[in-house]
Amino acid sequence: MNFSWQTRKESLRQMKTETFDVLIIGGGITGAGLALDAVTRGLKTALIEKRDFAAGTSSRSTKLIHGGLRYLEHYDFALVREGLRERAELLKIAPHLVEPFPFVIPIYQDSRRNYDHPLLVRAGLFLYDLLAGKYNIQRHRRVSREEALELAPQLDPRGLKGALVYYDGRTNDSRLVIEVLKSANAHGAAIANYVCLSGFRKDAQGQIAGAHLHDELTDEAFDVTAHSVINATGVWMNEVRSLSTSLSDDDKQLRPSKGIHLIVSAERLQVTTAWLIPAIGEKRFYFVVPWEGYVNIGTTDTDYQGSKDTPGAFESEAKQILQAINAYFPTAQLELSDVISAWAGLRPLISSGNTNQSTTAVSRKEEIFADEDGLISLAGGKLTTYRLMAERGVDLAVEQLRQRFGKTANPSRTTELVVGGGLIKPREIEDIAQQIAQSEHLPLATALHLLHSYGTDYERLLDLMREDESLREPLLPSSPNVAAEVVYAVRYELAMTIADVLTRRTRIAMLGSAMDCVHNVAALMARELGWDAQQRSQQLANFSAEYQHEYKLS
Ligand SMILES: Cc1cc2nc3c(=O)[nH]c(=O)nc-3n(C[C@H](O)[C@H](O)[C@H](O)COP(=O)(O)OP(=O)(O)OC[C@H]3O[C@@H](n4cnc5c(N)ncnc54)[C@H](O)[C@@H]3O)c2cc1C
Known part of the structure; x- marks a missing residue:
């Protein structure tokens, strides 16, 4: 099945002339998941993205499919369990793109070099295994000092006692997005990149009835008619919501947090597994993950107020990361000149309103906002939980369609649908x-x-x-x-x-x-x-x- 500029042209023709049950704004992983869920429930579905698919946060993640070991510290057990279950779903429906991968936490004699007390870390890993239950990949284990050094020969051997190994998933984020979108299109969703939402259409009752769109490639403005509109624009959520509703300060709960990643060569940093390296002076760690023949290191987690379209990574941020990495891999001694590439991404975090709380402590749980004019907005969450988040978002749209138009839809079936070319063992x-x-x-x-x-x-x-x-x-x-x-x-x-x-x-x-x-x-x-x-x-x-x-x- 082609998914090309001709498909885009046909999708735009449909958007200009037909009426959709659901219009999705935003072609990141959340929008992609929504499109696949909606269209496979029998809803006539359209999706638009103002830049390219995954050009926002969804191509800039650490690329982990995980429950989030760190969230256990905040007693977010339900969130971790949900992530671990979704990890199992993705290993099943996208086995070409999501693979189990070992993650290692070093343990040193000097307690200041450990992320936390080794017994607490071990307890966390027991809990992680427990929460995964039958969906676990493999139970965590302790390895000797020698084995740890075999896994990472440049790891500082001084005072090293051993390490803890557990399993999570590793993926290719933007490819996951495109594969989900291809599946949605193959099931009949009309999908177009480089189309921006510029406003909403409302009916006589003030309910959302479609949108004003702009084709960024041809500079053409046109309208689309849709009974339900879902805003999946991540960190742009409030800009889009405010095109239809005036938001009060209480409504503005989005708190973008910036994270950068660095790519270095596999020769300069020799690791065969992923490592969790404590940050210096902060209660958090950096992931060091072998990826696509290189090593991906990240990430930072800081409040962000700049341009959302073009966040950049700064040398000062990279230095902070390299300092921590060099403290644990002293013979690597990475310098800025070793950084092959670097990028920044923005987490669409939903704030509790407590600005004294660091962004690291803000929950990664998604939130769904239903405005009075019918606009549904989804944000927060993780790449890992996109499928479940989409199921919940479409459930709400289906309820809206039932109440307003008497329309019914099938239950979600995305746990059974293989994504893209995923029919491979x-x-x-x-x-x-x-x-x-x-x-x-x-x-x-x-x-x-x-x-x-x-x-x-x-x-x-x-x-x-x-x-x-x-x-x-x-x-x-x-x-x-x-x-x-x-x-x-x-x-x-x-x-x-x-x-x-x-x-x-x-x-x-x-x-x-x-x-x-x-x-x-x-x-x-x-x-x-x-x-x-x-x-x-x-x-x-x-x-x-x-x-x-x-x-x-x-
Ligand atoms: C540094 C970092 C590391 C992360 N690591 C992980 C990880 O390892 N594992 C994990 O599970 N999660 C991770 N996450 C979280 C995860 O990446 C995000 O939760 C997820 O990508 C958000 O997807 P989204 O579709 O909601 O947003 P986005 O991917 O940002 O998509 C929103 C889209 O909406 C479009 N848009 C905006 N306005 C308009 C408009 N007016 N008209 C049309 N389109 C519009 C944008 O162009 C954008 O493409 C990480 C996040 C960051 C920042």
Whole structure:
């Protein structure tokens, strides 16, 4: 099934001429989950996103699918249990994109080097296992000093007593978003990126009856009619709500919190598992996670008041992270020059009103707001719990539709729906990759990359390569990405700009080498999308500016 600029055109035609049961604003993971849930309950569904899908917070997370060990400290047991159950659901419905992964907490003789008393950490891990119950991946265990050093040879051996190992999930956030959206579109949802909501339409009773939209690519304004509208715009929630309702100070509970991540090479920081490293002078830790052949380190957690569209990562923030990492991996001695790329994301936290409370202590539970004019808004929550959050949001929309229009809908069935190319058994991935590598003359790393990124849709990529041998070419000498992924992103994943391909369909921009292949990507996209020379150079200029600002330290 294509999901391309033609699909976008058809979706826009539908939005201009048809009436929808549900219109979803925002194409992050929350909006994507809502679209899939709504359309598979039999509701006529549309979704719009003002930039690209996942361009907001949903491409900038730590990429963990987890219950959140840390939330146990705040006695948020229900939240942790919910996350652990959803972790199991995602391992089932998106097995190509979500994989179990070991996380390690070092234990030192000197109590000041430990995150907390080792007995308390152990008790937390017992509870984590207990809360996961039958959904657990594997029980936590203690490992010796020697084993800990084997897992991370640069770890400071002085006073090291051993470590605790537990399991959580690791994912690729923006690919998860795009795979959920592709599924929603395959079930009939009308979906378009680069369409911004600029206002609401109301009926004679003052109830929301649709929206005013703006196509950011053609500069065209148009209206859509919808019986129910769900606002899934994350940190932009209040900007959108205030287009339909005047918000009082009590309503403005959104408290954006900024977190940055750094990417360093796997040679500079040698870890085979994820590590939890205590921050210096703060009661929190940084995750150090092997990811896509590099190491992803993060994150900070600070109140944020700046531009929501373009948060950037600063050298001062990076130094703070590197100081902690170097204290535990002293032979690595990472410097700012080791940071291959860096980016910032904004958590859409829902504040209790207590501004003395640090953002780290604010609950990650989602909130659903139902305004008097019928607008439903969802925010808070986590990538991990998007499916459940979407189910709850659509439940409310269904109730609204029943009361106002007598419309009924089926119960949610997203626990049974495989996401995107997820009809693949994780234990078979290695074997299939071996076969592909052999039969298609591809490096094993490329075959594995294709299977983990696209699941069963790897077949489409192979078809593209069989049709055009040049698409087998690697995009970069040292990465598993191939040229076919650019064509695939345009034809099957609605990529419209260079950043869509390099940042969110593939993750090349986050891994630092985007400028080395950007001309090749532009040429391939120009061929697919019919860009002339001027459009192509405009695209290149746009990408270069965005890349420098959003993926490099300032
Ligand atoms: C640093 C950091 C690390 C994190 N790590 C994890 C983790 O490891 N695991 C985990 O489970 N969770 C994690 N989270 C939380 C998780 O990433 C977020 O909860 C989730 O991505 C929020 O998704 P969303 O769809 O609600 O928001 P977003 O992804 O921000 O999507 C909202 C979308 O709405 C669009 N929009 C805004 N206004 C309009 C408009 N007027 N018209 C149309 N579209 C509009 C925006 O462009 C945006 O794309 C992390 C968050 C941060 C910041």
